[in-house]
Amino acid sequence: GVYENLGLVRDSLRRKLEAGKDSAYMSKQLASIWTDAPIKLDLKELDVAHCQPQDVLDVLQKLEFRSLVRQLPEVMQLPDNAEAPNITSAAFKPGKNHIIDSAAKLAKLQLPSSQPIYVHSRAAGKHGRQPSWLILSTNGSDVYSLNLTKLDAQAVVEHLTKLDSLVGYDVKSSLKLLIELGCTRLPSVSHDVLIGAFLINSLRREQSLSQLAEVDLGYQGASLDELDDQELIVRAPDIMAVIKALHLQQSEVIQAIPKLNKLATAVEWPVIPVLARMEHTGMQLDVDYLKRFAVEIDDSISDLEQQIYGHANREFNIASPSQLATILFDELNLPTAGIKKGKTGYSTAASELLKLRAAHPIIDLISQYREVSKLKSTYVDTLPKQVDDQSRVHTTFSLTVAQTGRLSSSDPNLQNIPVRTELGKRIRTAFVAGPGKLLVSADYSQFELRIAAALSGDQGMVEAFNSGADIHTQTAAAIYGIKSEEVTKQQRYSAKAVNFGIMYGQGPHGLSVGTGMLFGEAKEFIDKYFQIRPGLKAYIDLLREQAKTDGYVETLLGRRRPTPDVHSANFAVREAAYRAAVNMPLQGTAADLMKLAMTEVDKQLEPLNARQLLQIHDSILVECAAADAQKVENILVDVMENIYKLSVKLVVDTTSGSDWGKL
Numbered sequence: 188g189v190y191e192n193l194g195l196v197r198d199s200l201r202r203k204l205e206a207g208k209d210s211a212y213m214s215k216q217l218a219s220i221w222t223d224a225p226i227k228l229d230l231k232e233l234d235v236a237h238c239q240p241q242d243v244l245d246v247l248q249k250l251e252f253r254s255l256v257r258q259l260p261e262v263m264q265l266p267d268n269a270e271a272p273n274i275t276s277a278a279f280k281p282g283k284n285h286i287i288d289s290a291a292k293l294a295k296l297q298l299p300s301s302q303p304i305y306v307h308s309r310a311a312g313k314h315g316r317q318p319s320w321l322i323l324s325t326n327g328s329d330v331y332s333l334n335l336t337k338l339d340a341q342a343v344v345e346h347l348t349k350l351d352s353l354v355g356y357d358v359k360s361s362l363k364l365l366i367e368l369g370c371t372r373l374p375s376v377s378h379d380v381l382i383g384a385f386l387i388n389s390l391r392r393e394q395s396l397s398q399l400a401e402v403d404l405g406y407q408g409a410s411l412d413e414l415d416d417q418e419l420i421v422r423a424p425d426i427m428a429v430i431k432a433l434h435l436q437q438s439e440v441i442q443a444i445p446k447l448n449k450l451a452t453a454v455e456w457p458v459i460p461v462l463a464r465m466e467h468t469g470m471q472l473d474v475d476y477l478k479r480f481a482v483e484i485d486d487s488i489s490d491l492e493q494q495i496y497g498h499a500n501r502e503f504n505i506a507s508p509s510q511l512a513t514i515l516f517d518e519l520n521l522p523t524a525g526i527k528k529g530k531t532g533y534s535t536a537a538s539e540l541l542k543l544r545a546a547h548p549i550i551d552l553i554s555q556y557r558e559v560s561k562l563k564s565t566y567v568d569t570l571p572k573q574v575d576d577q578s579r580v581h582t583t584f585s586l587t588v589a590q591t592g593r594l595s596s597s598d599p600n601l602q603n604i605p606v607r608t609e610l611g612k613r614i615r616t617a618f619v620a621g622p623g624k625l626l627v628s629a630d631y632s633q634f635e636l637r638i639a640a641a642l643s644g645d646q647g648m649v650e651a652f653n654s655g656a657d658i659h660t661q662t663a664a665a666i667y668g669i670k671s672e673e674v675t676k677q678q679r680y681s682a683k684a685v686n687f688g689i690m691y692g693q694g695p696h697g698l699s700v701g702t703g704m705l706f707g708e709a710k711e712f713i714d715k716y717f718q719i720r721p722g723l724k725a726y727i728d729l730l731r732e733q734a735k736t737d738g739y740v741e742t743l744l745g746r747r748r749p750t751p752d753v754h755s756a757n758f759a760v761r762e763a764a765y766r767a768a769v770n771m772p773l774q775g776t777a778a779d780l781m782k783l784a785m786t787e788v789d790k791q792l793e794p795l796n797a798r799q800l801l802q803i804h805d806s807i808l809v810e811c812a813a814a815d816a817q818k819v820e821n822i823l824v825d826v827m828e829n830i831y832k833l834s835v836k837l838v839v840d841t842t843s844g845s846d847w848g849k850l
Contacts (some may be wrong), residue, residue, distance in 0.1 A: 188808060189849030242805045244832065248405065256401075265407065281424035282324075284367050285302050288334040293342055299325060300349045303377040303435075305621060308361040309419055314467050314581045315363030320419060324427040332423050340368045342739040352377035356396045362463035370685055373463070376456040380430055383437035385587040386451055390749050394587060400429045403436060412850050446745025450779065454744060455586065458782040459787045462584045462594075469579035470601075470618050470800045470810075473846075474571045477617045481567050484559060484610075491556040498549040506554055514549075521546050541700070550775045566604065567613050580618075584802070591771050592746045592778040594802055596830045600802050625816045625843045628850040629823035630806035633658065635777050639690055641833040642772060645722030659683040664720040666712065685716050689723070690773050692766025734768035742775035743831075777805065784830040791822045808847070816843045 190208065193201050204211070243263050247256050287293050298304060305324040311317035321333040321343070333343060355361055362373055368603060384391065384399055393402050399408035411426050419426075442448050496502045499518065503510045512532045515521045521543055527534040537557070543550045557665045572756045573580050580599065588595040596602040605611030620626045631637075636658065640648035651661045656671075663674045663682035676680075681702050688697060695710035704712065717724040734740050734750035748771045753765035785802060788809075792798065797811035797819050807827070810821045820841040827839045842850045 191641075197692060198466070205845075212357070233546075235260070235262055238263055248402070250535060250755040251568040268718070280471065281428045282329045284330045284332055284419070284423050286332050286334065286418065288337045290339065290342060293333070293338055293346065296331060298323065298346060299350050303352045303354045304350050304374075305430055306353045306355040306361045307423070307426055307430065307667075308364045309416065310360075310364050310367070314469075314583075315360070315365075315367040318364045318367055319416060321361070322419075322423050323362065324431075326431070330424050330427050332420050335368070344369045347374075348372060354430065355380070356399075356430055356433075357381045359459050359463045359466070362460055363467045366463065368469045372557050373460045374565075376459045378434050378451075379456065379459060380433040380437060382455055382459075382586050383433070383451070384443065386447060386455065386746070387437060387440050388749060389590040389747070390751075395428065397828075399433055403433050404429065418666040440740055444745070444747075445739070448746065450742075450745045452783050454779050457786045459586075461785050462586075465799050465801070466581055466583060466727055468798050468800060468810075469575065469577075469581035471621055472574050472578055472580045472620050473617050474574060474578060475582075477567055477571050477614075480613060480617070484563050484567055488556065488563065489553055490557055491559065495549060495552050495556060498547070498552070505553065506560070508535045511553070511559060515543070515547075519547060519549065526819045528566075545668050546626065558605075558608075562605070562610055562614060563846065566599070570599060582801070590767075591747050591775040591806065592742065592782075593774060594778070594782075596801075601801055614846045614848075616846050620810055620845050623813055624810055625813045625845060626800075626847060627809045627811060627816055627819045627823065627841060627843045628806055628847075629809075629820070629827055629839050629841045631777075631781075631827065632840055634805040634837070635773050636686055637835045637837060638743075638833070639723065639726075639779075640772050641835040642776065643723045643726035644834070645720050645726070647719060648723065649835055659686055662686055662719070666715045675762065681712060682716075685713060689713075689716070690770055691729075692762075730769050730772060731765050734765065740768045740771050742772050743781050744776065746775050746779060748775070749778070780831050781805070781807075783829045787826045787830065788823060791826060792819065795819065808850075819843075 189196075189204065190211075193204060196204065229355075240259075240263055243259065244256065244265065247259075272409060285292075287296060302325065305326075307322040308318070308320075309320040311319050318335045321335055323331045323333070324693060336342065344365075346561075347368070347370055349772050353361065354377050356379070358379045362376075365373060366754060381394060381396075381398060384394070384403070393399055396411045400408070400411060406429060408425055409422070411429060414422060430486075441451055441745050449639045492505065495505055499514045503514055505511060509531055512535050515535065516523055516526075516533050520543060523533055525542055526539050527536070537554065540550050540553060570580060575581065580601075582596045582600050582601045585597065587593045594602075606615050609801065618626075633652075637652055639645075639660060640652055647661075647665070648658065650656075651658050657679075659679050660671050660674050661681045662685070663678040664671045666682060667674070668677055681698075681704065684698055684701050685693070688701065693701075695706055695713060698704060698709040698713060699706050702709070730740055731753075734753045738751065739747045739749050748767070750764055750768050752760050755761045755764065781802065781804075785807060789799060789808065792809065792811070795811060797809055799807055800810050801808040809819055810822065820843065823841055824839045828837045830837075
């Protein structure tokens with residue numbers, strides 16, 4: 188009865204209902220269950236006693252109903268002795284497991300050095316600490332399980348030095364275990380089935396070994412993950428056979444796409460040992476400094492609380508969205524126009540409070556309170572609990588989280604510490620160089636923007652970068668039709684917002700929110716921007732078309748991202764997919780080039796006994812002897828600026844200091 192009573196609805200909602208009437212009725216139709224389908228009921232045909240379990244399984248797997256596969260009634264399940272579907276007997280033959288738990292057995296172990304070795308491992312501690320089992324196989328069938336708790340580490344290392352390359356699932360974990368055992372020369376990585384699956388389809392959610400085995404191989408065995416030591420050894424032949432089958436399957440797919448194959452062999456596999464060393468090395472933390480800072484930050488939080496309570500005229504739980512909404516919208520009567528409203532009331536999310544910044548001073552105080560509280564709980568309170576016995580913190584870098592190929596950091600996330608705030612600087616100050624050492628940082632200048640210029644071939648951008656001009660000032664001057672020296676700070680800021688925002692598909696609304704422009708002004712600004720950047724506009728249009736027609740976009744080096752959602756009937760989903768399609772080749776190319784640089788830097792730093800510690804998107808952080816700091820800076824600049832020949836010159840800035848906060 189909604190449309191029969193529009194006169195009773197408030198004006199703003201009525202206008203939306205009137206404008207969306209066709210969509211509303213279509214949605215109602217789509218949501219209705221049709222009970223008059225012209226199908227004759229045949230109970231005999233519905234008798235599941237005569238179903239074909241294999242056909243049921245094939246359909247459910249094709250449609251990705253993975254939970255239903257595990258919940259099928261017995262009559263629809265394959266018998267226990269059925270061969271795992273989709274795994275040919277040649278590719279999947281669990282072999283005999285040879286337990287190596289004595290010096291005598293280890294002495295008899297013969298590992299060929301001329302072929303890749305399948306590997307899987309287990310350590311009781313993080314990052315390879317307290318190694319317990321190392322499982323090796325020369326062909327995916329004959330399995331050798333080394334009980335590292337009963338073997339001499341040096342004797343094991345002597346065997347491992349013969350290894351040339353490894354194949355496995357999450358090989359980085361095994362490499363960290365080898366480092367812990369004392370391996371100074373790590374084998375190369377020939378293939379990693381975790382990363383291989385991601386390279387083939389970066390949108391897939393299945394990443395555990397069990398999930399890959401089930402979805403890609405049809406393996407219906409018990410779980411291959413989260414096993415205790417006894418289960419691990421019992422299942423070792425199955426694990427190695429699954430890794431081999433995945434390796435063979437993925438290699439066939441990757442090798443069929445030459446650029447993707449080159450990306451894997453030149454970028455992804457070589458950077459894995461680099462990341463293993465970085466994670467195992469960790470970064471020294473000044474725990475006492477953080478404890479002192481925790482007291483200071485508690486005082487800051489208390490001050491902010493009192494200021495907020497003063498504006499609210501009473502105390503309340505600032506962290507409670509409902510209590511905060513009551514204060515802001517019921518008691519302080521802040522405007523609600525344009526503020527999202529849910530079932531529990533008006534939203535107090537950061538994006539919504541941003542709209543109210545000019546309405547009341549309490550808004551900025553709440554934003555500060557949230558930032559300080561989050562950083563305290565995430566870093567100041569937590570980091571001291573995450574150090575090892577050498578006061579070093581070890582992050583984990585993942586190659587299979589960001590669909591652009593960017594590295595992500597977790598546990599703890601050291602890439603998310605704010606760069607431009609004083610609070611972020613204070614937290615970074617806690618990360619220090621060891622005695623007699625310095626930290627050196629090398630940062631690409633406007634990395635993704637330079638890549639956008641190179642990939643698009645926009646002549647104006649290319650010339651601006653190669654001449655050393657300020658790209659933002661030059662852009663503003665061209666848009667406003669003035670000389671570079673006449674560009675104001677605000678005009679440059681607007682141009683900078685568009686230069687960077689355009690890579691993320693930013694439209695007039697985003698620009699108006701970010702710069703304070705009116706919507707019409709922002710739209711006109713973007714229109715003028717594309718008039719002076721025709722090459723970039725053509726490139727963006729090309730990416731949108733490729734996403735639609737080819738079903739994927741790719742980086743300069745061949746990393747692909749599928750783009751199925753550009754065909755979505757939902758406008759918001761479709762446009763988000765297009766924005767991702769435009770951004771991925773730019774950010775992904777930057778990520779690929781950074782990995783190439785990290786691998787080459789690792790080789791050149793080795794004679795100096797210097798170590799890469801962190802990679803923060805466009806920058807690399809190295810720890811080295813103080814006397815070698817200048818040499819390290821020179822290596823970083825030379826490698827990073829010349830890692831790949833582009834039409835645009837890459838520029839790297841370096842700094843050094845005793846702690847991260849000084850960089």
